Each structure stands twice: as structure tokens, then as C-alpha cells.
Amino acid sequence: MKNLKQTNRRNFIKKTTLATTGIISTTLPVRSFANVLDNKKLKLALVGCGGRGSGAVVNALSADDQVELVSMADVFQDKLDSSLKAITDHFDGRKKIKVKEKNKFIGFNSYKKAIDEADVVILTTPPGFRPYHFEYAIKQNKHVFMEKPLATDPVGIRKVLDMAKIAKEKKLSVVVGLQRHYEKKYTTLHNMITQGNIGKITSGQVYWNDGGVWVNQRQVGQSELEYQMRNWYYFNWICGDHILEQHIHNIDVANWFIGSYPKSAQGMGGRQTRTGKEYGEIFDHHYVEFNYNSGAVISSQCRHQKGCDSRIDEVFQGTKGSVELGKGVITDLRGKELYRYPSVLGQEANPYQVEHDEFFKSIRSNDIISDAENGAKSTLSAIMGRMATYSGKTVTWDEVLNSDHQIMPESVDWDTTPPSLPDENGFYSIPKPGVTKFST
Amino acid sequence: MFAQEENYQLKLPGTNHSLDMVFIKGGVFTMGSPSHEKGHQQDESPQKVIEVESFWMASTELTWNLYQHFIDRDIDNINLEKKDEELMSLDIDAISGATTPYVDMSFGMGTEDFPAIGMTQKAAVQFTKWLSAMTGNFYRLPTEAEWEYACRAGTQTAYSHGDSPLDLDQYAWFKDNSQGKYQKVGQLKPNSWGLYDMHGNVAEWTLDQYEPGVYKKLNRIRWNRPSKTYPKSVRGGSWMDDGIHLRAAARMGSNPEWKKRDPQLPKSEWWHTDAPFVGFRIIKPHKTPKKKQQEIFWTTK
Numbered sequence: 001m002k003n004l005k006q007t008n009r010r011n012f013i014k015k016t017t018l019a020t021t022g023i024i025s026t027t028l029p030v031r032s033f034a035n036v037l038d039n040k041k042l043k044l045a046l047v048g049c050g051g052r053g054s055g056a057v058v059n060a061l062s063a064d065d066q067v068e069l070v071s072m073a074d075v076f077q078d079k080l081d082s083s084l085k086a087i088t089d090h091f092d093g094r095k096k097i098k099v100k101e102k103n104k105f106i107g108f109n110s111y112k113k114a115i116d117e118a119d120v121v122i123l124t125t126p127p128g129f130r131p132y133h134f135e136y137a138i139k140q141n142k143h144v145f146m147e148k149p150l151a152t153d154p155v156g157i158r159k160v161l162d163m164a165k166i167a168k169e170k171k172l173s174v175v176v177g178l179q180r181h182y183e184k185k186y187t188t189l190h191n192m193i194t195q196g197n198i199g200k201i202t203s204g205q206v207y208w209n210d211g212g213v214w215v216n217q218r219q220v221g222q223s224e225l226e227y228q229m230r231n232w233y234y235f236n237w238i239c240g241d242h243i244l245e246q247h248i249h250n251i252d253v254a255n256w257f258i259g260s261y262p263k264s265a266q267g268m269g270g271r272q273t274r275t276g277k278e279y280g281e282i283f284d285h286h287y288v289e290f291n292y293n294s295g296a297v298i299s300s301q302c303r304h305q306k307g308c309d310s311r312i313d314e315v316f317q318g319t320k321g322s323v324e325l326g327k328g329v330i331t332d333l334r335g336k337e338l339y340r341y342p343s344v345l346g347q348e349a350n351p352y353q354v355e356h357d358e359f360f361k362s363i364r365s366n367d368i369i370s371d372a373e374n375g376a377k378s379t380l381s382a383i384m385g386r387m388a389t390y391s392g393k394t395v396t397w398d399e400v401l402n403s404d405h406q407i408m409p410e411s412v413d414w415d416t417t418p419p420s421l422p423d424e425n426g427f428y429s430i431p432k433p434g435v436t437k438f439s440t
Numbered sequence: 441m442f443a444q445e446e447n448y449q450l451k452l453p454g455t456n457h458s459l460d461m462v463f464i465k466g467g468v469f470t471m472g473s474p475s476h477e478k479g480h481q482q483d484e485s486p487q488k489v490i491e492v493e494s495f496w497m498a499s500t501e502l503t504w505n506l507y508q509h510f511i512d513r514d515i516d517n518i519n520l521e522k523k524d525e526e527l528m529s530l531d532i533d534a535i536s537g538a539t540t541p542y543v544d545m546s547f548g549m550g551t552e553d554f555p556a557i558g559m560t561q562k563a564a565v566q567f568t569k570w571l572s573a574m575t576g577n578f579y580r581l582p583t584e585a586e587w588e589y590a591c592r593a594g595t596q597t598a599y600s601h602g603d604s605p606l607d608l609d610q611y612a613w614f615k616d617n618s619q620g621k622y623q624k625v626g627q628l629k630p631n632s633w634g635l636y637d638m639h640g641n642v643a644e645w646t647l648d649q650y651e652p653g654v655y656k657k658l659n660r661i662r663w664n665r666p667s668k669t670y671p672k673s674v675r676g677g678s679w680m681d682d683g684i685h686l687r688a689a690a691r692m693g694s695n696p697e698w699k700k701r702d703p704q705l706p707k708s709e710w711w712h713t714d715a716p717f718v719g720f721r722i723i724k725p726h727k728t729p730k731k732k733q734q735e736i737f738w739t740t741k
Contacts, residue, residue, distance in 0.1 A: 086705045
């Protein structure tokens with residue numbers, strides 16, 4: 001708990017009265033006072049020093065002058081070192097980047113120590129770890145920016161949902177890296193669709209089809225756990241498959257525009273072209289129908305296959321017209337264009353920066369952002385889709401929300417045996433529709 | 441074939457894709473523009489007389505059809521017909537490859553016969569090295585001087601068809617006629633040397649560092665070899681530009697903002713998330729440089 005000077009308290013009351021009507025400031029929990037000091041230096045921790053985490057630190061430091069990176073955590077020393085170098089190089093002297101040696105933490109439990117040092121934390125490890133890191137950060141009263149997805153299994157999701165509630169009660173700001181929510185084209189079109197410009201959404205198609213992502217080959221001398229951690233995209237306990245890791249963006253947009261979460265999912269998927277052992281256990285394509293209470297059906301497809309058409313997009317049809325988010329176009333039932341978002345390719349605001357601008361503004365003004373619940377439910381939607389394509393069965397929201405299905409171990413250290421292990425030839429067991437069970 | 445100073449067709453082995461290579465006879469031309477040219481910018485002067493050696497230039501901008509094979513690296517292992525002994529030792533596995541981008545780099549504008557865009561200059565240069573290894577012939581990007589020489593096709597006017605922007609839509613895709621996106625290559629009229637879309641459609645990478653005052657030094661150097669990543673020189677203007685930026689003499693420098701929305705750090709060496717207007721075309725010099733020289737053309741900062 002930080003001390004509060006009288007002048008700052010007055011300032012706080014003035015600010016919150018302006019920012020949040022209807023809340024009597026004196027009834028706020030005392031803890032929230034600590035967050036509204038106008039010029040208070042905010043200490044930042046990075047947990048998960050990959051490319052996205054390093055990029056998020058740059059966004060955070062660019063969002064607010066009074067933010068200082070104080071601590072970093074990663075499982076691997078080389079990741080932490082290269083991250084710090086990339087951040088330092090990026091600012092090239094324009095900002096002093098100095099993380100004390102004693103605040104560089106290595107190992108599976110390093111996140112706790114890094115979080116302890118900070119006011120604000122960035123959680124950007126692979127998603128399997130997120131629920132545990134988020135839980136600790138909220139228990140320690142930290143504001144959180146975290147990347148999607150928020151878990152890889154339903155048990156993790158329930159943890160995130162519990163903590164999301166507590167974060168709200170504690171007045172902690174939580175921003176999730178579903179950055180379309182911070183992109184002007186999307187927010188503009190969302191407003192128009194909410195106002196009924198295409199009537200009621202009855203169907204839609206969402207896509208993440210492209211050639212796939214990086215792969216890191218097994219190195220001599222690596223333990224199985226280290227190999228999986230370094231090649232994490234292809235292992236479900238850490239990654240959750242690409243329907244979750246990337247396609248969540250598009251599924252989330254469907255939920256957002258429809259205004260609810262799917263009640264059930266059924267679909268198909270498999271692994272046809274990306275079959276090498278270095279691709280672990282995930283599918284290279286999924287196709288899912290998400291059914292909503294309103295009767296709306298969303299067709300969701302994601303594909304990681306080279307040489308095929310690429311498309312990353314969301315399209316919705318309503319009772320009065322349709323909207324294509326990629327193009328930013330609304331058309332009526334005759335196909336006549338009614339609206340085109342005036343974007344100039346290459347000149348839009350950077351949503352990865354906007355989400356941090358809003359995040360730090362919310363911390364400063366105590367007008368908190370609470371993205372975690374939606375982030376968790378959109379993550380759960382994608383997990384539901386994965387369970388549907390793996391099992392070949394219809395999976396309902398209630399089943400998946402209440403499922404004890406757990407692929408992420410409660411805690412991980414270097415003695416942990418990974419949940420998926422290779423056979424004698426180095427291949428992993430691949431889910432088989434009709435055979436693989438989704439335990440509820 | 442290459443001694444004959446004739447056009448030829450480059451076939452990408454293992455695919456049905458080809459590129460028409462137009463022979464451009466070397467010569468002397470005046471680079472830059474006079475101050476009275478409408479739209480003239482300071483960086484286009486002083487005008488300088490420059491000598492250019494003969495080369496072949498692709499008649500069109502490079503399309504996704506070909507570039508995708510460089511991203512996917514799916515045809516590297518087919519049997520290659522090596523023609524040039526200088527290149528026998530070029531190991532295709534040692535040529536670094538572009539990473540798969542995290543977003544659809546065509547931005548939904550189409551891929552079949554559309555120009556590839558958004559690659560960094562390093563990526564474009566590595567493509568030429570990869571193509572050289574694939575075909576056994578030496579390819580590279582044009583220098584600014586070579587590019588402008590080919591664009592002008594013997595003219596001294598603002599555009600190769602004349603000074604009037606009114607005729608531009610017969611030759612070029614630009615802001616007024618592009619409908620907010622790039623267009624398939626080679627659909628409009630070529631210049632008198634048979635090169636399509638030199639003006640407009642996508643702006644094209646050259647080998648040079650962009651330096652506004654470089655023409656003052658041009659007698660001594662014909663290639664302003666880069667010493668740093670930014671800015672590099674891009675020519676021809678694009679589907680996003682006003683006609684005036686498509687002039688043969690118009691120059692533009694790349695900048696870090698072209699990676700603004702790349703969420704990773706370090707940002708990708710291979711992709712410009714915010715430059716959907718930049719592509720390239722390849723050339724093959726008439727005289728193949730020595731092995732050591734070749735590497736210089738393929739090395740980027």
C-alpha cells in the first residue's frame with residue numbers, strides 16, 4: 001500500500017468525479033487510491049520475453065512517460081537477454097532502459113518475483129501459463145496487460161474468470177490483446193451494426209487461413225520439456241492449437257458483433273499437409289459451426305497450409321444487409337454498398353499502441369478497463385471449437401464451461417514430464433475425430 | 441541465349457510461372473528532372489548525365505505467384521539446371537528465407553497475377569539471390585539509375601508517354617483509377633521499351649540508399665550503396681499516389697513507420713506491415729559480375 005498525500009487525494013476525487021458519474025468516490029476501496037496519482041512513476045514487469053512481449057513493453061513505454069521497466073522474467077536466459085537488447089535498441093537512447101541484474105528472473109517460477117517488483121505487469125508467455133500468472137498478478141494487486149488466448153483448457157478458463165471478477169472488485173485494470181477492440185475500423189463498424197445497420201445478424205463466416213507460423217527444430221542435448229517450450233506452438237498444453245492461438249481473434253469478433261457467446265459447436269478438422277514430427281500434435285485445419293441462442297450460425301475456418309488461398313477476415317449477414325470487416329464495407333440486401341470505412345491502407349493508427357494508450361489512461365484515471373471476462377469467454381469459444389473438431393461431436397457451452405478437462409499441469413518445473421510425449425520415432429499422438437474423447 | 445541481346449522468358453523451375461525479360465540496351469541518359477517540370481522536387485536535381493550498361497528487366501512487377509514460392513520454399517529441392525559456372529557453388533539451403541507473415545500481406549486485394557507487396561528491401565534482394573540459385577543465372581534489383589533509365593525509355597518527359605498527366609490512366613494505376621487497391625500486372629499500355637506499370641501500381645524497390653542530395657555526387661557513383669537500413673530508394677509511385685508522384689524522376693525513401701503495426705520486437709526483417717504500396721521487379725545485367733561482386737549486390741544493410 002502506498003502513502004497518499006492530501007493534495008493527491010483531492011486531485012483523485014476531482015478526477016474520478018469527472019470520469020465516472022454515479023460512483024461516490026469515498027465509497028471506493030482504499031486500495032484504488034494508490035493508482036490515481038497523476039505523475040506517479042509506474043513500475044512495469046515483463047513476464048514472457050518473446051517478440052510480442054518485447055513489442056508490448058515498447059507499446060507500454062510509449063503510452064506513458066512515467067512508466068519504467070523494472071523487472072523481467074522468462075524460462076530462458078537467452079530470451080530475456082535478447083528481449084532487453086531489442087527494447088534498448090528500439091529506443092536507441094531516447095528512453096533509459098535499465099533493469100537491475102537482481103530483477104532479471106529465470107525459471108518457471110520467476111514470474112512471481114518479477115510481478116512483485118511492479119505496479120503494472122505484461123503477461124506474454126505462451127498461453128498455457130496465463131491463468132496462473134494472471135491469478136498471481138491479481139492477488140498481488142497489479143494492473144495487467146495480457147496477450148490472448150488466456151488459457152488452453154476449461155480449468156484454466158475458470159481460474160481466469162474467477163480472477164477477472166476479483167480484478168474488477170479491486171479496481172485493477174485488465175487489457176487483453178484482442179486488439180481489434182482497439183482498432184477504429186472495428187469499433188466504428190461495431191457501433192453501426194449494434195445500431196441495427198444490417199438488422200439482426202443471422203450468419204457469418206470468420207477466417208484465419210494462411211501458411212502457418214515459425215517452427216523451431218529439436219536441438220541436440222535438449223530435454224523433451226525444453227524442446228516443447230522452445231517449439232511451443234505445436235503442443236496443446238502450452239499453445240492450444242492454432243484455432244485458439246490465432247483464430248481466436250476472428251471468433252472473438254463474431255461473439256462481439258453478435259453480442260453473446262456460442263451455445264454449441266460442431267465441426268471437423270485434421271492434419272493433412274503439415275505432418276512432420278516438428279509440428280507436434282496440432283491440426284493444420286479446422287472448420288467449425290458455432291451456434292448462438294439467437295439462431296445465428298457462424299462458420300469458422302482456420303488453415304495452416306502453404307500454397308492455398310490466404311484470408312484473415314470476418315463477414316456477417318443480417319436481416320437487412322451484410323458487413324465485411326476486412327474491407328470495412330456494409331452492403332444492403334441487393335448488394336448495394338451503403339458504407340465504406342474510410343481507411344487508408346498503411347496509415348491507420350496502430351491498434352497495438354492504442355490498446356496500451358487506453359490501458360495506461362485507465363490506470364491514471366482509475367476508470368478501469370475489464371477485458372478479462374470477454375477474453376476468457378472468447379478463449380473458451382475457441383477451446384469449444386477445438387474440442388468439437390478433435391472429437392467429431394457436438395460440444396455445448398455448458399459442457400465446456402463446467403468441464404474438468406485439463407491439459408496444463410498445475411505447476412511446471414524442469415522435472416515436469418510434458419503431458420504429450422513422442423513415440424520411438426519422435427512422432428506425437430494426433431487427435432482422431434470419432435476416437436478422441438472430450439471428457440466432460 | 442544471353443549473348444544475343446534479345447528478350448527471353450525466365451521460367452521458374454518446378455512451376456508453370458514465367459517472367460518476360462526485356463532486353464534494355466545500355467546507353468546514356470539524363471537522370472533527374474528540371475526545376476520547371478510540374479511536381480519537381482529538390483531531390484531530383486541537379487540533373488546528371490549517366491551511363492548505364494545493358495541489362496534485361498522483367499516486363500512486369502513481380503507477382504505473388506512467384507514470390508509465394510520464395511516464402512514457402514517449396515520448390516528448392518527440385519533438380520536445377522545450372523547454366524552459369526560462377527553460380528555452381530550457390531547453396532540454396534544457405535539462402536535465408538522470409539518468415540511467414542502473421543497477417544495476410546495481400547490485405548485481401550488478391551494474389552493471382554497481382555504484384556507482391558510489403559516485403560522489405562532485404563527480402564526483395566534475398567528473393568533475387570534465391571531466384572539466381574533456382575535458375576543458375578544472376579539476378580538482382582535495379583539501381584536507381586537503371587530503374588529510371590528503363591522507365592524513361594529514351595524520353596525526357598515527366599512520364600514516358602509525355603508530360604501530360606491526362607493520359608496517365610492509359611499507362612498507370614494510381615489514386616484516380618485504382619479503386620483503392622493494386623491491380624493485376626501488365627494490363628495497361630507498356631512504355632515504348634515494353635515495360636509495364638513502371639509508373640504506378642506498386643512502387644518498386646531499388647538497390648540504392650535514398651539520399652536527397654545524392655545527384656550532386658552522381659558523377660562518381662552510379663549506385664549509392666546502402667550503409668544503413670533506412671531510407672532505401674523506392675521508385676515509380678503506386679496505386680495510392682497522386683499522378684505527380686508517379687513521374688519518372690520522382691523518388692521516395694523507406695522509413696521505420698512502414699513497420700508501425702508489427703507487434704513483435706525486434707520487428708520483422710522481412711515484412712513491412714504498413715507498406716501495401718511497395719513491390720519490386722528484377723533485372724539481369726548483360727555482363728554477369730564475378731562471384732565476389734554478386735555477393736555485394738545480394739548483401740543488405
